[in-house]
Amino acid sequence: MHADAGQLSRESPVAPPGDELVAPTLEQFLADIGGRAFRFAEIGLRQRDDALDAVQDAMMRMLGYRERPEAEWTPLFWSILRRRIVDLQRRRAFRLRFLAPSTHDDDATIDWVDDTPGPSRSHESRDLCARVAAALSALPRRQREAFTLRVLEELDVGDTARAMGCSEGSVKTHLSRARVALKLQLGDVVEGGLP
Amino acid sequence: MNDQRSQRGSIGDEGLDRALRAIHADAVSNLSARTRAQLQQRLRSATRPAPARRHGWQMASALVALVLVAGAYWRTTSLPGATPPAAVATTNTDSGDLVAVIDETPDLYLWLDSDEATRLASE
Numbered sequence: 643m644h645a646d647a648g649q650l651s652r653e654s655p656v657a658p659p660g661d662e663l664v665a666p667t668l669e670q671f672l673a674d675i676g677g678r679a680f681r682f683a684e685i686g687l688r689q690r691d692d693a694l695d696a697v698q699d700a701m702m703r704m705l706g707y708r709e710r711p712e713a714e715w716t717p718l719f720w721s722i723l724r725r726r727i728v729d730l731q732r733r734r735a736f737r738l739r740f741l742a743p744s745t746h747d748d749d750a751t752i753d754w755v756d757d758t759p760g761p762s763r764s765h766e767s768r769d770l771c772a773r774v775a776a777a778l779s780a781l782p783r784r785q786r787e788a789f790t791l792r793v794l795e796e797l798d799v800g801d802t803a804r805a806m807g808c809s810e811g812s813v814k815t816h817l818s819r820a821r822v823a824l825k826l827q828l829g830d831v832v833e834g835g836l837p
Numbered sequence: 838m839n840d841q842r843s844q845r846g847s848i849g850d851e852g853l854d855r856a857l858r859a860i861h862a863d864a865v866s867n868l869s870a871r872t873r874a875q876l877q878q879r880l881r882s883a884t885r886p887a888p889a890r891r892h893g894w895q896m897a898s899a900l901v902a903l904v905l906v907a908g909a910y911w912r913t914t915s916l917p918g919a920t921p922p923a924a925v926a927t928t929n930t931d932s933g934d935l936v937a938v939i940d941e942t943p944d945l946y947l948w949l950d951s952d953e954a955t956r957l958a959s960e
Contacts, residue, residue, distance in 0.1 A: 677865045794861040
């Protein structure tokens with residue numbers, strides 16, 4: 643499976659002969675953004691398989707917009723993924739409320755590499771990332787989206803507003819509130835320095 | 838509460854953003870091999886529709902077209918009741934048959950040629 647992944651990575655920049663359905667640049671864009679999209683979905687859904695499903699759905703829907711200019715891809719993709727996550731959250735809430743209240747089990751840990759050298763450092767990094775992910779998950783959805791897109795993904799205010807489907811003023815408001823909450827939650831992490 | 842406020846005030850936005858951005862980058866670069874492989878596999882399946890699925894749509898379209906053509910053919914050839922109205926209409930407008938009808942009931946034309954009909958017309 644891992645070998646297949648490596649092969650795909652090498653093949654991604656060049657389209658296979660005769661395959662004119664997908665522009666290579668869009669495929670490369672999706673390959674590059676996949677890991678970050680997964681983390682975004684993982685924080686929102688707190689469930690690995692749901693996060694993978696959300697990312698795959700967003701990628702498939704993104705292909706329908708392949709004619710759009712490349713400059714629009716980033717806010718468009720995050721907008722699609724964000725809406726997909728909201729859909730899954732609502733579906734899950736319905737399932738919890740009416741169908742299977744006892745079967746839900748949020749995955750408290752985050753997905754993490756298991757074969758890096760220096761297990762102690764990896765363990766510290768994992769704990770730190772899990773703590774940040776938990777703090778982001780605890781934020782109200784709009785605040786989490788604003789902080790993740792604007793700060794972690796480094797979109798400008800306009801693109802963040804387009805991805806969130808709101809005004810730039812709303813983005814700034816959500817972002818400001820998110821920062822206040824995160825400083826309270828993670829002040830020691832920030833003051834203690836980076837891992 | 839006062840501790841929280843002082844802590845919040847001592848951390849700048851830029852410091853918070855920079856620290857969390859670095860932690861996030863660390864998280865993205867430390868995805869498990871299983872998740873990376875699944876992401877790439879899902880990307881591949883998303884960007885390249887399976888040939889079987891494409892052929893399936895083609896087969897279904899061809900089947901629907903075949904059924905429509907067969908249905909239309911069967912309707913025009915196997916339903917004798919569908920054609921008689923046209924045949925009747927054709928029969929009624931045929932001049933030979935009209936002559937035959939007149940020949941069978943000549944009373945109207947005999948009356949039209951009578952004096953009574955001429956008088957009525959002049960009144």
